[in-house]
Amino acid sequence: MSSSSTDPSYAAVLRTRYAARTFGAALLGRLSYGMVSLSLVLAVKEATNSYAVAGTVMALFGLTSVFLSPARAGLIDRYGPRRALLPMATVYALLLTGLAFAASWSGSSGVLLGVLAMSAGASTPPLGPVMRALWSDLVPDTRLLQRAYSLDSVAEELLFVTGPLLVGLLVRVTVPSVGLAVSAALVLTGSLALTSSPAVRREGDQKKVSAAAPAPSPGLVHAVKPASPRRRPLQGRPGLGQAIAVSAGVGMCLGAFDLLVIAFADERHDPEAVAWVLAALSAGSAIGGLIYGAVPWRASARLRLSCLAAVLGLTLATTGLSPHPYALIAWAALGGLFVAPALTTAYLIADEAAGPAARIQAGAWVNTAFNAGSSGATAATGLLVGRLPLPLCFALAAAPAVLSAATALNRSRRPAAVTIALPERERTPDAGQATLNG
Template sequence: MSLSSTAPSYAAVLRTRHACRTFGAALLGRLSYGMVSLSLVLATKEATHSYAVAGTVMALFGLASVLLSPTRAGLIDRYGPRRALLPMAAAYALLLTGLAFATAWPGASGVLLGVLAVLAGACTPPLGPVMRTLWSDVVPDRRLLQRAYSLDTVAEELLFVTGPLLVGLLVQVAAPSVGLAASAALVWTGSLALISSPAVRGWVGRRKAPAGPAPSEGLVSGLQPAPLRRRLLRGGPGLRQAIAVSAAAGMCLGAFDLLVIAFADAYHDPEAVAWVLAALSGGSAIGGLVYGAVPWRASSRLRLAFLAAAMGLALATSGLSPHPYVLVAWAALGGLFVAPALTTAYLIADECAGPATRTKAGAWVNTAFNAGSAGATAATGLLVGRLPLPVCFALVATPVVLSAVTTLRRSRRPAPNLTGQYT
């Protein structure tokens, strides 16, 4: 079936040759990421009987995973999934298995667990960025790529909801260390299935990349395209803005989770936390699916600005809720813009990067979101109790609104021509 004759739809995306097999394999491996964090905290706490050690080990794992994500993605771009992804997945699975054995008995050394956690985090295979790069190859029709990215973003978010639920069920019948072993098995199985997909055979690596400029990107100075890092600093405003908005969104959402807990405590209604976070995720899933189904005419950078502003304003206003269950409604409203904003950021990264750097560009967006989330959570802990909660909600939403305003202002500028002059 020709894509050009297929009406843009999610069914058309999944009917594309090799799409289901490739996407299913990536989701299987990425389910590990939804399970590993809670499994690691619970297993470390049971083995060391210390929340401090458990928190430190989890922080070390998260920092190593987030900060080295662009480097790992760059290896994928350079050598391809078959040569780079498989060793990463093997090392990651072995190290998680080592953590499972180390936490299976009481009295485990916190230093040993920290070292294993750092090594495991450093080897985390970038299955998300790889899959988003593969979508551009599997779905060459740009009309369907937006739907593919929306589907990917929504599915990934649901995995991070499903993963902790599976860990909760698992610890009812087994030790938390079994969750680490299960995470290792999932990532290894998913990675093997992914690299065996026929879609991976057509991977365009750096050595096969065309010498011309990246798509959607004018030549700023000279005839050769600048490396990705130089474009980030000088000549890639679209990619820089996607990264900035992603980081600001991560800050807003990471802080929002903590503020919801404080809000529920203030109203002596801890059960409301689950409802608020579920409403945020549910709204994001609905918004992502609807967004992917609409054939937008506005530019991706303009869409990103409005989506980020709407998300920030909704979550800022939610702090004025008179009751936790009013907060549920505001969270659902704000969630409608989360997946669409992230989807658009990934689309911009794909547009701004050439075939040799697409994985790394997507990884920068992902890294910015995760780093923003982690940093904001720590900073928000210092604000709670010192400032009124409505003020805290407004403050944590400010960065994403400001990033939207900046993106909107710059998206209206004309693009430079081949001589570097604006036309």
């Protein structure tokens, strides 16, 4: 049965050939990312008895992981998942295991732990961008692809809720460094299962066919002018800049929001409210992602992304006016409804803009923008809390999401020249098949 004739539902996505197997393998590996941060902080704190060292090691790990993500994704775009992803995952797992071993000894050197953490962060396999690129090949029907991306975003949200809970269970029965070892085992097992999937083998074969026969397919929009051979794979891609800008804005908004929630709870002497507010945000995101993926939208993806970012920012800005933690929980749940849909749309736009040759790298840039924005905003917000009224801090934290939406709207009105062949996804349900066959 062709994808175009399949009912657009989440069940149809998972019934697609190889989809459930490939998605399950990717989720197994990505569960490692939900566990590794908390495991690393707890393990280093126990080994060095220093929160400062633990925070520094975690920052080194996070920075190298985030900012080198596009470069790692570019290697996978160039050499394919089987040749690049598996060695990357193996090195990452070995370094995490070494880090777990080093952190299991009391009095371990903070310098050694920092070097191991930086090395592990530099080799973190981009399983999320790889899976999102595979969705484009597994589900070429645009109607199903939206649901696939929504399902992926919701599942990732739940992994980052489940991961810390598993770490909490582990530290009850063993030392925190075991969490690092489990993270290493998960990412290696998941990567092995992912690269052994027939979908990955088929994707690699199609790249070979594409390289051997570069003639454009009928389903491709031809270039206005030929691209320079020296042009970077993502240079001049219409829509990709918008996706990156909005993703960074949303990341800044959420990174600041987490810290502001803690300040809000401290101000009202109700520290237990923090967990409920963040849980409400995650629950709202999961529900919003599932609803968003099931709706057949008529508006363009760029317009939808602008609206989602603007509404998200305005909603979270309003939370600062909450008179009571219960009101904050309600506003957080409402704002969460727009988180997964915004990220889903950003990944869809990046996928459409990039094409097969740079699809993983494009998704990695969106992911990097979100994480970098989140980290930077958390640090900046820490300087503002205590110096400005909390309602004003909430409004300032929401500004990047709203401003990124305005930029996106402005860009969507400008016709962008196409510099290389791009898949014509929105013209026909089967247009993705042209990309698939290269």
